[in-house]
Amino acid sequence: MSRSPVVLITGGAGGLGLATARRFAATGARTIIADLASSKPATDPGPLGRFACLDVTDEAAWKRIEQEITETEGRLDVLVNCAGVIEAGDIETANLSSFRRIVDTNLVGTFLGCQTAVRMMKATGGGCIINLSSGIAGRAQAEQPAYGASKAAIENLTKSVALHCGRQGYGIRAVAIQPGALDSTMLRGNTPAGMTEDAFLARVVSRFPIGRLGTYDDIAASIVFLASPDASYITGAIIPVDGGQSI
Amino acid sequence: MSAPLEGRVALVTGAGSGMGRAHCELMAERGAHVIVQELLPERAQEVVAAIRSSGGSAEAVPGDASNVTLMRERIGQALARNGHIDIIVNNAGIASRVKPFEEIDEDFFDRMLDVNLKAAFFCTQAVVPAMKRARWGRIINISSMFAMVGSQSGAHYTTAKGGMLGLTKALARELAPWNITVNAVAPGLVKTSMTIESLKTDDAFEARARGVPMGRLASPREIAASVAFLASDDASLMTGMTLSPSGGEALVGF
Numbered sequence: 001m002s003r004s005p006v007v008l009i010t011g012g013a014g015g016l017g018l019a020t021a022r023r024f025a026a027t028g029a030r031t032i033i034a035d036l037a038s039s040k041p042a043t044d045p046g047p048l049g050r051f052a053c054l055d056v057t058d059e060a061a062w063k064r065i066e067q068e069i070t071e072t073e074g075r076l077d078v079l080v081n082c083a084g085v086i087e088a089g090d091i092e093t094a095n096l097s098s099f100r101r102i103v104d105t106n107l108v109g110t111f112l113g114c115q116t117a118v119r120m121m122k123a124t125g126g127g128c129i130i131n132l133s134s135g136i137a138g139r140a141q142a143e144q145p146a147y148g149a150s151k152a153a154i155e156n157l158t159k160s161v162a163l164h165c166g167r168q169g170y171g172i173r174a175v176a177i178q179p180g181a182l183d184s185t186m187l188r189g190n191t192p193a194g195m196t197e198d199a200f201l202a203r204v205v206s207r208f209p210i211g212r213l214g215t216y217d218d219i220a221a222s223i224v225f226l227a228s229p230d231a232s233y234i235t236g237a238i239i240p241v242d243g244g245q246s247i
Numbered sequence: 248m249s250a251p252l253e254g255r256v257a258l259v260t261g262a263g264s265g266m267g268r269a270h271c272e273l274m275a276e277r278g279a280h281v282i283v284q285e286l287l288p289e290r291a292q293e294v295v296a297a298i299r300s301s302g303g304s305a306e307a308v309p310g311d312a313s314n315v316t317l318m319r320e321r322i323g324q325a326l327a328r329n330g331h332i333d334i335i336v337n338n339a340g341i342a343s344r345v346k347p348f349e350e351i352d353e354d355f356f357d358r359m360l361d362v363n364l365k366a367a368f369f370c371t372q373a374v375v376p377a378m379k380r381a382r383w384g385r386i387i388n389i390s391s392m393f394a395m396v397g398s399q400s401g402a403h404y405t406t407a408k409g410g411m412l413g414l415t416k417a418l419a420r421e422l423a424p425w426n427i428t429v430n431a432v433a434p435g436l437v438k439t440s441m442t443i444e445s446l447k448t449d450d451a452f453e454a455r456a457r458g459v460p461m462g463r464l465a466s467p468r469e470i471a472a473s474v475a476f477l478a479s480d481d482a483s484l485m486t487g488m489t490l491s492p493s494g495g496e497a498l499v500g501f
Contacts, residue, residue, distance in 0.1 A: 159498050166460025166495045173461075180484075209423035210486055218484035225481060230472035233435070233465040233492040240488045244423055247416045247487035 006073045007031045007227070008065075010056050010113060011083030012049075013039040015184055016132075019216035020080055021048045023224045030073065034065060035083070056083045056109030062116045075124040078227045079117040081110040081131045081154075086147045086186060099146045106150035107157070114161050118172060126171025128227045131158045133176040135242050155238050162236030173235035175226050180242025183213040210243030250278030251479040256329045258282040258322065260312040260370055261339030261362075263290030265439030266389070269467035270336050273475050275303030279334065282325050284308045284318075284370070286339075312339040312366035322373040332374045334385040334478045337367035337411070342445040343401025356403045363407035368414060375422065384427030385478045388415050392435045392493045401445075408433075412489060419487030428486035430477045434470045435459060435493030460495030 007024045011017045012033030021031045031049030040051055052068065055061050069076055085105045087098045110131050121127035136144070137151040158176040165172035181187055181204050191200040205213055222241045225231055240246045257274045261267045263285035271281045275298045283298075283305055285291035291307035298305040308325050310317045326332055340363045346355075367388055378384030393401075394408035412431055419429040436442060436455050446452055456464050473490050476482055491497045 162495050163460050163498055166462065169462060209420045210426075210428070210484065211424060214484045221481035222485070225476045230476060231492070232472075233461065233469040233494050234473070234490070235461060236495040236498040237491055239490065241484050242488075243484050244419050244487040247419055 005029045005077035005227075006069065006075055007049075007078040007080065008034060008069065008076055008117075009049075009080045009082055010034050010054060010109065013041055013051070014082070016179075016182070016216045016219055017080075017082045018045075018048065019220040020082065020223050021045065023217070023220040024078075024227075025049060027224060027228075029078070032069065056081075056113060057104045059112055062112045066116050066120060070120065076117060076120040077127045079113055079127070079129045080223055080227075081113040081129070083109050084132060086144060088143060088190075089146065090142055091145050094146055102146040103150050103153075106147070107153050110154050111157060114157065114174070118161065118165060118170070121172045122165075122168070122170040127173075128231075129158075129161065129172065129174040130223050130226055131155075131174070131176040133158075133178045133238060135178050135180040135240065135245050137178060137238075138246070158238070159236045166235060173231070175231075175234060175236070176238045177219060177222055177226070178238060178240040178242060178246065179219045180208060180214055180240070180245040182219065183215060187213070208243040208245050209247065212243065214241065214243060251481065252334075252475070253278035255279045255333040255478070256282065256331055257334035257336065257478065258284060258308070258325065258332050258370070258374065259336040259338055260284040260366060261286070263287055263294060265441055266434070266437060266467045266470050267336075267338040268294050269471040270338060270474050271305065272298060272301075272303075273468065273471040274334070274478065275305055276301070277475055277479075279478075280304040280306075280329065282306055282308050282329075282332070284310070284312060284322075284339070286311055312370060313361040315365075315369045318366070318370050319373050322370060326374070326377055331377055331381055333378070333381065333383060334387070335371055335374050336387045336389065336474055336478075337370060338389045339363070339366045339370075340389065340407075340441070342441045343404030344445055345400040347400070348402045351401075351403050359403040360407050360410070363404065364410040364414070367411060371418070375427070378422075378427050379425045382426045384422065384425065385482075386415075386418060386422070386427065386429040387474050387477050388412075388429070388431045389474075390415070390431040390433040390489065392433050392491055392497050395433055395489070395491060395497050415489070416487050423486060428477070428483065430482075430485055430487070431489040432470065432473050432477065433489050433491040433493070433497070435465055435491070435496040437465045437467055437470055439467060458496065458499070459493070460499060463494065465492055465494060
């Protein structure tokens with residue numbers, strides 16, 4: 001591609017978001033790392049891209065970033081909806097406000113992102129939307145029903161967006177990635193009481209045929225592939241990147 | 248283009264034309280030495296010559312991919328020549344003629360299962376010991392969107408392609424401890440000499456393309472790009488999964 005693609009990554013200041021920005025930057029893309037103002041890195045991300053404030057649950061904030069990108073870049077080629085939150089709480093202990101926070105960031109945020117991207121991309125001949133689902137979207141998880149439900153909904157949303165954009169001839173593809181458990185602070189933070197972190201990680205790894213946890217870079221590599229012309233006929237697909245966990 | 252497959256040896260079955268040829272050409276372009284397995288020796292040589300003339304590296308292994316004894320011998324020789332085979336793409340396949348279920352006789356069924364499933368099983372068996380020794384391997388099975396959403400004709404074809412998904416999941420679990428990943432690619436309709444045999448007319452292809460959400464059919468190169476990605480180091484966490492470049496058709500069936 002002669003022109004550098006413009007890539008917007010929500011939750012871009014987090015581990016997966018930054019790894020994704022790093023991968024895209026290495027391919028020569030112009031990346032915009034969008035995140036909450038409170039997550040703004042102390043130092044400028046420099047060659048990885050520029051930082052932009054975005055609360056993904058705020059429709060007006062999406063309108064502002066749309067206008068800003070249109071003015072500065074003239075287009076958006078790739079949106080990675082990476083922003084997400086998780087809170088513990090089974091169906092008896094979770095409360096409604098926790099459920100709403102999870103659904104707001106994970107699902108409503110992805111919905112607003114898709115809407116913004118479709119509006120921008122259809123005007124410039126196409127693009128690619130990559131949503132983040134989870135390995136637990138299709139499985140029961142007693143401890144985190146709200147998170148699982150939000151991720152399952154993201155998968156259906158992805159397919160519907162893909163179908164609509166395909167039928168309209170917009171040249172916009174939409175796919176979702178299902179990461180398995182990643183070696184992340186989020187995972188380590190789930191270590192049950194009375195168990196060492198190492199023992200917990202070993203138990204998690206035992207569920208992965210590949211015998212190791214995933215890394216942010218594993219997921220980022222798949223995101224870059226799916227956004228590239230190499231994936232030009234892949235749309236509406238849900239892609240597990242999980243070391244065989246979902247077999 | 249970078250060379251993410253530099254130093255790798257890749258065996259592609261049924262590689263004399265269509266998608267198989269595209270897999271060979273793209274992996275060669277990305278640095279792999281390609282073993283072109285193909286029933287017809289002159290076709291295999293043609294693909295080898297084309298790859299070499301574009302600066303790539305390739306050799307031919309002619310013969311029937313479903314002939315277990317022959318393939319064990321010839322793949323064994325290729326292994327001895329190269330020292331290692333890192334990637335196998337089980338692509339060999341024959342098309343289903345549009346046929347009602349009741350008219351698929353035993354010979355038809357056996358031939359379909361032999362080429363579209365048994366060949367993959369035993370060609371893979373011939374390369375796995377070397378992959379285990381190297382503690383690195385990529386097995387990529389070409390299935391079909393039909394295996395995901397069914398089809399209205401050619402139940403023997405869909406049965407064989409469904410078998411490829413089962414084989415993929417079983418081997419993904421069994422071979423993971425040796426760092427061998429096993430994935431399936433399930434394309435939608437691609438216009439190749441094989442599918443022309445079953446669909447025959449341009450009108451039939453156009454009618455199918457209208458049913459695809461993206462409104463067009465895939466090129467062999469677009470399928471090859473998924474295969475080349477799964478063969479690369481970038482896909483090292485992906486195993487037991489099915490990648491379907493089908494323009495969204497897997498969402499709606501056909």
